[in-house]
Amino acid sequence: MKKVVMGNHAVSYGVRASEVKVISAYPITPQTHVVELLSELVANGEIDAKFIKVESEHSAMAACVGASAAGSRAFTATSSQGLLLMTEMLHWAVGARLPIVLTNVNRAIGPPWSIWTDQNDSLSMRDVGWIQIYCESNQETQDAIPQAFKIAEEVNLPVMLVLDAFFLSHTYEIVDLLETEQVRDFLPPYNPEIKLDTNDPHSFGNLASPDYYMELRYMIEEAMNDARSVIKRVGKEFGEHFGRYYDMVVPYRCDDADVILVTSGTVASTTRAVIDEMRDEGIKIGALKIRVFRPFPFKEVSDILCSTKKVAVLDRNISFGNHGVFYQEVKSALYGKTDIPIIGYVLGLGGRDVTPKVIREIADKAIKDKNPEPYINWIGVKR
Amino acid sequence: MSKQIKFESYREMPIRPMTLDNMLWNETGSWRNVKPVYDNKVSPCILGCPAGENIQHYIQLVIDKKYKEAWETIIESNPMPAATGRVCSHPCMGKCTRGDYDEAVNINAIESALGDMGLDNPGWMRESEKAKKKKVAVIGSGPAGLSAAFYLARGGYSVTLYESEKALGGVLRWGIPEYRLPNCVLDRVIESILNSGPISVKAETVVGKDIKLKELEDSFDAVFIGVGLMESRKLGIPNEDCEGVESGLEYLKRVNSGDNLDSSKKTVVIGGGNTAMDVARSALRKGSDVTVVYRRTQAEMPAIASEIEEAEKEGVNFRFLAAPKEIVAEGGKLSKVIFQEMELGEPDESGRRRPVPLEGKTFTMEVGRLFTAIGEKADLDGFVPEIDTEWDLIKVSGEFGETNSKNIFAGGDIVTGAASVVEAVAAGRKAAEKIIRIFIGEADPPKQEETEFGIENINVDYFTKSNRTLKPRISVEEAKNGFEEIFRGFDEQLLQKEVDRCFSCGVCNYCDNCWVYCPDAAIVRKDDRYEIDYDYCKGCLVCVEECPRSALSIEEEGK
Numbered sequence: 001m002k003k004v005v006m007g008n009h010a011v012s013y014g015v016r017a018s019e020v021k022v023i024s025a026y027p028i029t030p031q032t033h034v035v036e037l038l039s040e041l042v043a044n045g046e047i048d049a050k051f052i053k054v055e056s057e058h059s060a061m062a063a064c065v066g067a068s069a070a071g072s073r074a075f076t077a078t079s080s081q082g083l084l085l086m087t088e089m090l091h092w093a094v095g096a097r098l099p100i101v102l103t104n105v106n107r108a109i110g111p112p113w114s115i116w117t118d119q120n121d122s123l124s125m126r127d128v129g130w131i132q133i134y135c136e137s138n139q140e141t142q143d144a145i146p147q148a149f150k151i152a153e154e155v156n157l158p159v160m161l162v163l164d165a166f167f168l169s170h171t172y173e174i175v176d177l178l179e180t181e182q183v184r185d186f187l188p189p190y191n192p193e194i195k196l197d198t199n200d201p202h203s204f205g206n207l208a209s210p211d212y213y214m215e216l217r218y219m220i221e222e223a224m225n226d227a228r229s230v231i232k233r234v235g236k237e238f239g240e241h242f243g244r245y246y247d248m249v250v251p252y253r254c255d256d257a258d259v260i261l262v263t264s265g266t267v268a269s270t271t272r273a274v275i276d277e278m279r280d281e282g283i284k285i286g287a288l289k290i291r292v293f294r295p296f297p298f299k300e301v302s303d304i305l306c307s308t309k310k311v312a313v314l315d316r317n318i319s320f321g322n323h324g325v326f327y328q329e330v331k332s333a334l335y336g337k338t339d340i341p342i343i344g345y346v347l348g349l350g351g352r353d354v355t356p357k358v359i360r361e362i363a364d365k366a367i368k369d370k371n372p373e374p375y376i377n378w379i380g381v382k383r
Numbered sequence: 384m385s386k387q388i389k390f391e392s393y394r395e396m397p398i399r400p401m402t403l404d405n406m407l408w409n410e411t412g413s414w415r416n417v418k419p420v421y422d423n424k425v426s427p428c429i430l431g432c433p434a435g436e437n438i439q440h441y442i443q444l445v446i447d448k449k450y451k452e453a454w455e456t457i458i459e460s461n462p463m464p465a466a467t468g469r470v471c472s473h474p475c476m477g478k479c480t481r482g483d484y485d486e487a488v489n490i491n492a493i494e495s496a497l498g499d500m501g502l503d504n505p506g507w508m509r510e511s512e513k514a515k516k517k518k519v520a521v522i523g524s525g526p527a528g529l530s531a532a533f534y535l536a537r538g539g540y541s542v543t544l545y546e547s548e549k550a551l552g553g554v555l556r557w558g559i560p561e562y563r564l565p566n567c568v569l570d571r572v573i574e575s576i577l578n579s580g581p582i583s584v585k586a587e588t589v590v591g592k593d594i595k596l597k598e599l600e601d602s603f604d605a606v607f608i609g610v611g612l613m614e615s616r617k618l619g620i621p622n623e624d625c626e627g628v629e630s631g632l633e634y635l636k637r638v639n640s641g642d643n644l645d646s647s648k649k650t651v652v653i654g655g656g657n658t659a660m661d662v663a664r665s666a667l668r669k670g671s672d673v674t675v676v677y678r679r680t681q682a683e684m685p686a687i688a689s690e691i692e693e694a695e696k697e698g699v700n701f702r703f704l705a706a707p708k709e710i711v712a713e714g715g716k717l718s719k720v721i722f723q724e725m726e727l728g729e730p731d732e733s734g735r736r737r738p739v740p741l742e743g744k745t746f747t748m749e750v751g752r753l754f755t756a757i758g759e760k761a762d763l764d765g766f767v768p769e770i771d772t773e774w775d776l777i778k779v780s781g782e783f784g785e786t787n788s789k790n791i792f793a794g795g796d797i798v799t800g801a802a803s804v805v806e807a808v809a810a811g812r813k814a815a816e817k818i819i820r821i822f823i824g825e826a827d828p829p830k831q832e833e834t835e836f837g838i839e840n841i842n843v844d845y846f847t848k849s850n851r852t853l854k855p856r857i858s859v860e861e862a863k864n865g866f867e868e869i870f871r872g873f874d875e876q877l878l879q880k881e882v883d884r885c886f887s888c889g890v891c892n893y894c895d896n897c898w899v900y901c902p903d904a905a906i907v908r909k910d911d912r913y914e915i916d917y918d919y920c921k922g923c924l925v926c927v928e929e930c931p932r933s934a935l936s937i938e939e940e941g942k
Contacts, residue, residue, distance in 0.1 A: 207415060
């Protein structure tokens with residue numbers, strides 16, 4: 001059934017279709033609508049789940065950890081400061097190998113207070129061990145949820161789905177809503193072999209000596225590596241079920257491009273409009289959207305970018321002291337594989353508009369720029 | 384040593400970090416899936432000592448300057464540390480874990496120092512227990528007999544000690560030269576033993592001749608036979624009885640009793656054991672040119688290695704792989720010896736390679752005096768047929784020296800064949816303890832459990848490498864010109880220096896490392912031990928890791 005819904009509600013409908021058993025969340029702008037609709041769906045019986053009210057995001061994730069350890073499919077959503085408050089429990093979910101799914105609405109971090117988008121909240125969690133997937137449309141935010149549970153439950157790692165504040169969360173689009181019955185074929189019920197059991201109690205997350213801690217860490221990294229093929233396969237299976245295919249990265253008119261702009265999130269669709277415009281002018285330019293940030297798609301990124309002459313990375317985030325995060329990652333993916341210039345641009349922080357005009361400005365500059373600047377290319381800063 | 388689970392690969396580990404064991408022992412859950420426990424082991428030195436001296440313990444007492452308590456600890460197992468500290472082959476040191484790190488602790492020297500302190504402090508010897516009615520005859524006043532007499536008398540039982548010679552001590556007096564064990568020291572050792580309880584001595588009394596075994600059996604509640612091996616084995620070659628050929632043991636006895644003797648002739652000693660070394664070095668001190676002839680090589684010599692070394696330093700010559708074939712006598716007097724050359728063949732039952740004659744290869748030596756030291760044998764005349772024998776030794780059943788006769792026990796060389804002083808001491812004590820248990824109707828104690836312990840159980844990072852502290856000694860030149868005791872005892876400074884090297888293998892010595900390192904302050908110091916407050920213990924095992932000596936073990940929870 002197609003319906004015009006806001007991005008946040010697309011998330012809620014994705015949760016409904018995935019037969020989640022425990023939802024524990026704390027409202028925060030701009031995520032609030034996700035939780036609001038979920039509580040309604042649980043109250044009216046459309047979702048057969050336990051909705052646990054908590055006093056903080058830390059508790060929300062703690063409740064999900066407990067629920068997941070007990071063998072329930074668990075979901076939460078948050079944003080910005082809420083995600084940061086969860087940090088300890090985010091690590092816990094990874095170490096305990098629990099397949100929790102979290103939707104994070106990207107919102108800039110205060111102070112100063114901001115309610116608008118940028119990626120610093122989720123990207124500051126890049127080393128925690130969550131699989132991270134950046135969504136571009138309301139349809140994708142919904143579709144990502146059952147895929148996320150399927151991936152998480154297969155590799156025993158939690159998945160964070162990320163969408164831009166307002167540009168997705170509060171924007172209405174037509175979404176083909178998933179029906180629970182259809183999804184059931186795609187996503188079987190969750191029934192883990194190891195779970196909390198009062199009849200056979202074990203301690204979970206107990207102390208591991210230096211003799212074994214590293215092995216458990218190694219197993220997480222191995223799961224992250226396994227996730228690469230699982231994500232691809234699940235994206236393909238989803239396509240077979242619902243006609244919409246998903247992959248690690250989305251290249252756009254890259255084949256003969258002399259310059260490729262690397263993007264993520266909603267900036268990707270804006271960029272594609274600019275690419276079309278420039279191609280019409282005869283400029284050989286393309287775009288590469290990075291959908292899955294963790295595990296980082298090294299092979300896909302380097303395969304596509306090594307065939308071009310110049311790479312420009314657009315970062316809606318800043319890793320203070322070392323450029324944007326996607327820029328660092330792309331450079332590391334290309335290390336030793338090519339000599340082409342890789343130039344980083346930081347833009348759109350705190351929700352500043354990234355319009356086609358801004359993208360065009362960067363594209364024109366990127367074509368001219370010969371070598372990467374030793375400093376960060378700040379776009380639109382009043383200096 | 385520990386019971387910790389070991390994963391060889393991450394593939395064996397559960398995907399979720401979790402306890403493998405059931406948590407019913409702590410239903411609120413715990414960080415802990417393994418726990419540390421204080422678990423003292425038996426140090427290897429103790430297992431290495433035939434007498435079972437609690438070496439680790441007395442060394443730790445010496446560190447605390449509790450010399451009396453240290454000496455008392457030895458006395459529990461060995462009544463003559465001043466003697467064994469001088470003559471023991473110290474198998475304990477062969478087991479010392481420190482030997483795999485730098486050099487074994489000089490346990491022998493520590494024992495000797497404590498033994499001397501005991502002689503200097505006769506008041507340290509506790510009174511014997513209240514006098515009992517039962518009485519025991521002990522035959523032989525060598526290490527086995529003295530040891531048996533001591534532990535019986537200490538328990539309050541009257542002992543009558545029978546000795547065929549005038550002076551007591553047996554092999555300690557007649558078989559060991561004064562430069563190793565001076566008579567004045569031995570006298571004090573014997574005096575201390577005789578003063579320890581109700582012991583009466585019947586010297587110059589030969590059992591079997593002056594008094595029959597049967598009489599002793601009838602008039603005493605138990606009898607202990609510890610007569611040692613009195614007769615030298617014969618070479619079994621022509622002209623062995625001619626003048627100039629003598630048993631090494633007889634010679635030592637004469638030297639020890641002060642007989643002067645002309646040994647200015649070329650002397651040959653046959654044998655490779657401690658008696659051969661003692662004879663050779665004694666003859667050397669009497670001015671003779673001495674050659675030891677041994678049928679195997681130095682590696683197979685049963686003598687204590689340091690004795691061989693000293694003999695070499697003093698100038699004793701060695702001729703290996705040769706055995707006397709024939710003695711040539713002129714006018715009834717020794718003139719030459721024809722030797723058969725040997726080579727090493729297959730290992731025999733002792734594990735040493737058997738000497739095999741090299742066909743047709745002999746050599747002849749001009750010899751003025753030939754001493755035989757190829758082993759001793761028992762004189763069983765006084766004991767057969769009443770006592771069962773086997774291989775010309777007294778046959779015992781069990782580890783306490785029980786003979787076929789109900790109240791007669793035996794121990795020492797007469798049972799084992801030529802062995803060490805400390806083994807005889809051990810046998811005497813064990814028989815005495817058994818006799819007492821029979822008197823009071825007590826069961827035998829359980830056997831000591833042996834634990835595997837090696838350098839891998841020592842956290843060597845806590846120990847600085849150091850050399851063994853050696854006993855002070857007189858020079859080789861001084862030594863070989865007389866019978867002065869070569870090695871001197873440790874003074875307190877040397878003693879403290881050496882005891883400090885003890886690892887205290889497997890036994891807590893309150894070093895506080897666990898207490899210092901426990902990140903959760905879960906270790907509680909008590910007066911004489913530590914306790915773990917498991918309400919606080921997270922099972923991190925830092926205490927086990929940092930224990931320098933494996934005095935802690937690991938136990939799995941919930942098992």
